[in-house]
Amino acid sequence: MRKILIVDDEEGIRMLYSMELQDDGYEVITLPDGNGLIDVIEKEHPDCVIMDIKMKEFNGLDLLQQIRKQYYDLPVILNSAYSSFKVDLKTVAADYYVVKSSDLTELKEKLKLALETKVP
Amino acid sequence: MKFVEDNPQSITSAEIVVGIPSLNEADLISFPTLQADRGLTKYYPDKSAVIVNVDNNSPDDTHQAFMKTRTETPKIYVSTEEGVTGKGNNLRNLFDKALELEAKAVLVIDADLKSISPMWIRNLAEPLFDDYDFVAPLYIRHKYDVTVTNSIAYPLTRALYGRRVRQPIGGDVAFSNKLARCFAESAIWNDAIAHFGIDAWMTTDAIRTHSSIIQSFMGRPKVHKARDIDSEVGLLFEDVLGTIFELMLHFDSFWKDVKWSRPTAVFGFGLGDIEVPPPVRIDTQMLWDKFVSGVRTKWDFYSKALARESVNKLEEVMDIPAMGFEFPTGLWAKIIYDFAVAYKQASLDRGELIRALIPLHYGKTLSFVIETEAMNNQQVEEFIEDQCLQFEKSKPYLVERWDQF
Numbered sequence: 001m002r003k004i005l006i007v008d009d010e011e012g013i014r015m016l017y018s019m020e021l022q023d024d025g026y027e028v029i030t031l032p033d034g035n036g037l038i039d040v041i042e043k044e045h046p047d048c049v050i051m052d053i054k055m056k057e058f059n060g061l062d063l064l065q066q067i068r069k070q071y072y073d074l075p076v077i078l079n080s081a082y083s084s085f086k087v088d089l090k091t092v093a094a095d096y097y098v099v100k101s102s103d104l105t106e107l108k109e110k111l112k113l114a115l116e117t118k119v120p
Numbered sequence: 121m122k123f124v125e126d127n128p129q130s131i132t133s134a135e136i137v138v139g140i141p142s143l144n145e146a147d148l149i150s151f152p153t154l155q156a157d158r159g160l161t162k163y164y165p166d167k168s169a170v171i172v173n174v175d176n177n178s179p180d181d182t183h184q185a186f187m188k189t190r191t192e193t194p195k196i197y198v199s200t201e202e203g204v205t206g207k208g209n210n211l212r213n214l215f216d217k218a219l220e221l222e223a224k225a226v227l228v229i230d231a232d233l234k235s236i237s238p239m240w241i242r243n244l245a246e247p248l249f250d251d252y253d254f255v256a257p258l259y260i261r262h263k264y265d266v267t268v269t270n271s272i273a274y275p276l277t278r279a280l281y282g283r284r285v286r287q288p289i290g291g292d293v294a295f296s297n298k299l300a301r302c303f304a305e306s307a308i309w310n311d312a313i314a315h316f317g318i319d320a321w322m323t324t325d326a327i328r329t330h331s332s333i334i335q336s337f338m339g340r341p342k343v344h345k346a347r348d349i350d351s352e353v354g355l356l357f358e359d360v361l362g363t364i365f366e367l368m369l370h371f372d373s374f375w376k377d378v379k380w381s382r383p384t385a386v387f388g389f390g391l392g393d394i395e396v397p398p399p400v401r402i403d404t405q406m407l408w409d410k411f412v413s414g415v416r417t418k419w420d421f422y423s424k425a426l427a428r429e430s431v432n433k434l435e436e437v438m439d440i441p442a443m444g445f446e447f448p449t450g451l452w453a454k455i456i457y458d459f460a461v462a463y464k465q466a467s468l469d470r471g472e473l474i475r476a477l478i479p480l481h482y483g484k485t486l487s488f489v490i491e492t493e494a495m496n497n498q499q500v501e502e503f504i505e506d507q508c509l510q511f512e513k514s515k516p517y518l519v520e521r522w523d524q525f
Contacts, residue, residue, distance in 0.1 A: 068385040069385075072385065075382075089337055090386060092286070093385050095383055118380070119281075120377050
């Protein structure tokens with residue numbers, strides 16, 4: 001079973017994504033912010049990270065840079081309520097950028113692509 | 121490759137080598153040389169360095185213009201033999217020279233750069249001291265600049281090799297000693313690679329050899345000698361496409377196995393001001409005229425080079441009037457893939473084949489200009505990302521056709 005790590009400071013989002021993705025057959029773990037993120041990745045070996053950008057004390061774009069330093073090929077999907085962060089070139093290091101919506105179709109589609117990606 | 125050398129300070133080793141390839145750049149080479157010198161002395165005062173002009177024996181005496189530029193960093197001039205031209209040939213000399221000097225970091229900057237700052241040297245070199253092997257540039261560019269990159273080189277290399285390197289033919293790159301050796305020892309070489317195909321060749325080799333790759337944000341937009349789409353196509357198109365298609369023959373066991381793509385890390389944020397790229401004028405009437413007349417002239421050729429379905433779809437596109445013209449990216453991707461398959465088949469002259477793609481490139485560029493007219497640069501980037509996804513989605517079509525021949 002593919003394991004997805006959700007990093008988001010909104011409890012409602014964490015719950016919604018957990019339910020939806022579990023229904024789709026994924027194992028889901030969550031974090032409310034960037035505290036201990038690298039340790040969790042190290043311990044849990046997620047297959048993909050879905051991460052918010054604007055969190056109280058954390059910036060998802062900085063966390064993405066941290067992830068890339070140690071886990072170069074771990075798929076990361078940035079998931080923000082704001083599309084304006086797209087102008088920040090740091091987003092280039094993410095696999096995909098999906099603007100939050102109550103309809104999770106695009107997020108699920110990008111998650112599928114990220115997990116299917118195969119580069120020798 | 122044999123070369124002629126002028127090494128007045130008898131430099132025999134250097135940790136950092138900055139290479140400046142040139143052909144007739146006497147008027148412009150001093151500026152990037154000075155900026156490289158400032159970057160090296162400011163950011164790497166404790167490392168030994170040398171600036172190497174790798175030239176094509178330029179008749180305009182680029183040699184003297186380079187050597188007369190006053191720098192603290194020592195300089196070496198290296199040239200191909202008389203009559204041998206090509207950026208690739210110059211870089212081949214640079215690979216050899218860098219290995220001879222036992223360089224840890226090798227940087228390449230274009231000789232006609234007008235926007236380079238000392239920080240470019242830091243941004244290109246720094247990742248190499250952090251264990252990366254290949255540094256590709258990431259610039260802010262005008263949406264109508266580098267049409268060959270946006271319509272073909274980026275989406276195609278990304279779909280083939282699975283790594284998103286936004287400027288695969290950017291020109292200003294850096295690589296480690298390990299990769300310099302890999303480049304120098306490569307047996308894959310042809311006339312296109314020896315000229316402007318060299319950038320696509322280096323990027324592909326870096327990806328294919330699983331080297332650690334990073335993109336470095338240069339801050340300032342790339343500004344060099346003025347070029348319009350005509351001169352860009354005339355200068356680069358055949359070499360870039362010839363190189364990508366040639367490499368597809370050699371590395372099909374690699375790229376056929378790739379599905380979708382992965383991002384490439386980025387270095388260099390917050391290290392300088394972001395500037396707006398200068399405007400690029402584009403003549404849509406010229407694009408339309410060259411597309412229509414070129415396609416009419418080459419129609420019989422397309423009937424041989426393209427799959428039947430692509431020919432039918434192209435006929436549909438030809439019926440669309442100039443006002444509101446659109447060249448669907450799905451069709452564009454399949455046409456590029458058809459041309460790659462035809463290149464493999466070799467039943468048509470390969471040079472003529474690549475040149476036959478040029479009118480279609482004008483058509484695709486016209487469509488891009490119309491579709492992105494009201495978009496800002498960020499929206500255009502998203503548009504290009506979507507085009508890349510369409511290349512990736514169409515890849516099974518390529519693999520299936522490739523295996524038929």
